[in-house]
Amino acid sequence: MRKYLKIIWIFSKVNLQNEMAYRPSFFLAVIGKTTRMLILILVFQVIYFNTPLLAGWEYKDIFLLAITYLTIESIIITTFHRNLSYYLPDLIKKGNFDFVLTKPLNPLFYSSFRIIDSMDLTSSFLVIFLWYHYFTHYAGTFSLLSLILYLLLLGLGLIFLFSLLVIIASSAFWTVNATGLGRFFEEIVRTGRFPTDVFKGAFSFLFLYVFPIALIATVPSKAFLGTIDWRYLAYLAVFTFIFTLISKRVWNHALRHYSSASS
Amino acid sequence: MKKYLAVAKATWQEYLAYRTNLFLEVIGGFIAQLVIIAVWFSIFKDLKTEVVGGYSLPEMITYLLGAGIINSFILIASQGDEINDDINQGSLSGFLVKPFSVPLYWLSRDFCRRALTFILGIGEYLVIILILSNYFVFPFSLTNFLVFCLAVFLGGILHFFLFYIFSIIAFWMDQTWGPRFVIRVIMSIATGSLIPLSLFPDTWQLVFNLLPFKFMAYFPLQIYLGKASLTEIILGFSTVLVWISALIGISIWLWGRGLKKYSAYGN
Numbered sequence: 001m002r003k004y005l006k007i008i009w010i011f012s013k014v015n016l017q018n019e020m021a022y023r024p025s026f027f028l029a030v031i032g033k034t035t036r037m038l039i040l041i042l043v044f045q046v047i048y049f050n051t052p053l054l055a056g057w058e059y060k061d062i063f064l065l066a067i068t069y070l071t072i073e074s075i076i077i078t079t080f081h082r083n084l085s086y087y088l089p090d091l092i093k094k095g096n097f098d099f100v101l102t103k104p105l106n107p108l109f110y111s112s113f114r115i116i117d118s119m120d121l122t123s124s125f126l127v128i129f130l131w132y133h134y135f136t137h138y139a140g141t142f143s144l145l146s147l148i149l150y151l152l153l154l155g156l157g158l159i160f161l162f163s164l165l166v167i168i169a170s171s172a173f174w175t176v177n178a179t180g181l182g183r184f185f186e187e188i189v190r191t192g193r194f195p196t197d198v199f200k201g202a203f204s205f206l207f208l209y210v211f212p213i214a215l216i217a218t219v220p221s222k223a224f225l226g227t228i229d230w231r232y233l234a235y236l237a238v239f240t241f242i243f244t245l246i247s248k249r250v251w252n253h254a255l256r257h258y259s260s261a262s263s
Numbered sequence: 264m265k266k267y268l269a270v271a272k273a274t275w276q277e278y279l280a281y282r283t284n285l286f287l288e289v290i291g292g293f294i295a296q297l298v299i300i301a302v303w304f305s306i307f308k309d310l311k312t313e314v315v316g317g318y319s320l321p322e323m324i325t326y327l328l329g330a331g332i333i334n335s336f337i338l339i340a341s342q343g344d345e346i347n348d349d350i351n352q353g354s355l356s357g358f359l360v361k362p363f364s365v366p367l368y369w370l371s372r373d374f375c376r377r378a379l380t381f382i383l384g385i386g387e388y389l390v391i392i393l394i395l396s397n398y399f400v401f402p403f404s405l406t407n408f409l410v411f412c413l414a415v416f417l418g419g420i421l422h423f424f425l426f427y428i429f430s431i432i433a434f435w436m437d438q439t440w441g442p443r444f445v446i447r448v449i450m451s452i453a454t455g456s457l458i459p460l461s462l463f464p465d466t467w468q469l470v471f472n473l474l475p476f477k478f479m480a481y482f483p484l485q486i487y488l489g490k491a492s493l494t495e496i497i498l499g500f501s502t503v504l505v506w507i508s509a510l511i512g513i514s515i516w517l518w519g520r521g522l523k524k525y526s527a528y529g530n
Contacts, residue, residue, distance in 0.1 A: 021437075022436075022437050022438040022441075024436060024441065025436065025437070025438035025439065025440055025441030025442070026441065027441070028441030028442050028444070028445050029440065029441040029444050029445075031445055032441065032444040032445040032447070032448045033444075033448075035445065035448045035449065036448045036451070039448065039451060039452050042452065042467075043452070043457060043458060046458050046462055046463050046464075046467075047302070047306065047458070049462070049463075049464055050306070050315055050316050050462055051306050051309060051310055051315070053309050054302065054305060054306060054309070055302075055305045055309065056309075175283070180281070180283055180284025180285065180286065180287030180288055181284075181287055183284075183287060183288045183291050184287040184288070184290060184291040185291075186291065187290075187291030187292060187294050187295045188291070188294065190295055190298075191294060191295065191298045193298075194298055194301075194302050197305070198298075198301045198302050198304070198305040199301050200301075200304075200305075203301065
């Protein structure tokens with residue numbers, strides 16, 4: 001474990017050096033990324049400018065949901081999102097995945113964390129500020145248990161998204177270019193920006209049970225607010241466990257299918 | 264003209280090879296827009312009201328579907344990375360010796376990509392329009408529809424030149440991804456494709472009125488829904504033409520200056 005954390009640290013440093021080579025672009029990208037985060041808050045402000053409630057959520061609670069989403073988004077885009085969505089297909093296409101296989105590291109670990117995005121890491125500081133703003137302006141009283149449960153569910157959401165992306169990225173071993181799936185994944189994650197309570201009927205069932213995007217932000221936020229059903233949490237835990245096992249099998253199967261594109 | 268049609272044809276074949284990717288991109292955007300529609304259904308239901316911010320539920324759903332279509336097919340910047348790479352990796356040298364205008368070559372490729380995405384994605388939108396037909400508002404009049412189409416076309420031109428300018432600054436910068444990303448982020452809200460701009464507080468509307476982005480989605484959709492008066496339409500078209508002229512002027516000036524600075528090896 002320590003070895004892998006050390007490697008992530010080295011990846012971060014190397015990538016920061018690479019990205020700082022284009023400083024104006026780096027700083028503009030950081031501005032763009034922080035602006036994008038603020039735009040989500042602005043969207044909710046405009047919605048609440050026109051309505052006092054959104055699917056039963058007050059503004060202070062939706063603020064928690066928004067920063068929960070931004071926390072998850074910041075973590076995945078800094079770490080595995082682009083690595084699996086764009087860089088892995090590129091490695092396979094150019095035949096450079098051979099070098100990954102020859103390294104004394106788990107290929108999935110290397111493929112997922114090879115590039116730690118410094119631009120996203122830098123802009124993530126805004127999320128910390130937004131958390132500070134939440135606790136000083138909106139947060140009511142909460143128990144330690146709800147905080148622990150919140151953090152556990154945040155972790156569960158990350159595992160779900162990682163497993164989903166591993167399955168999506170595995171398709172790159174069969175297709176020439178899988179970047180469209182990466183974009184598709186981004187949009188799926190973005191659906192988690194809004195509370196899943198806005199969906200009704202079949203869509204509600206779909207996003208709660210079949211494809212639980214509720215796990216991205218809605219469920220952790222509800223757990224923090226103390227309005228979550230324990231039976232649903234148990235379902236999500238079992239679902240994520242099985243889903244992770246499936247993704248591992250898909251990845252292993254894809255690796256066996258790999259044949260190099262170069263020498 | 265024949266030259267650029269040939270470019271468009273070649274580009275068409277090139278992009279066809281990646282049709283699954285294009286299709287998935289469109290589907291992704293389509294799902295995102297469906298979520299926004301679900302949000303507004305929920306708001307209207309919670310408020311138990313007929314009108315929110317001057318929009319009835321069918322008008323809002325139509326607005327969001329229209330914005331989704333414009334966003335998916337018109338407001339896609341396909342050439343930014345290519346222009347950046349052509350300049351920085353020296354491929355531009357090969358184009359400069361050919362008997363065509365390089366900016367028009369990029370424009371042909373850009374519009375070709377938009378047309379292909381449109382063909383791949385319009386089916387999904389038609390299905391959803393059919394499903395939500397009870398909430399779909401037809402154009403205010405045939406004239407409104409034609410003027411709407413013209414406004415969308417001009418919005419596409421405006422969009423191209425805006426991104427073109429931020430791509431050819433590659434003559435001076437190694438990477439132009441940063442500035443283009445900032446523009447895309449601002450565009451995501453300032454075009455009005457997420458929320459109609461009239462629903463924003465006054466201060467924000469004032470800011471959006473000073474920017475060109477509202478002509479890419481909000482303005483055409485106001486025409487479609489019959490919410491823009493004749494005076495507003497005339498004023499809007501005049502302003503968008505001024506913006507386009509200004510951007511073309513800036514792009515010609517930058518292109519000339521950039522070519523003087525340009526140097527490449529190889530190719």
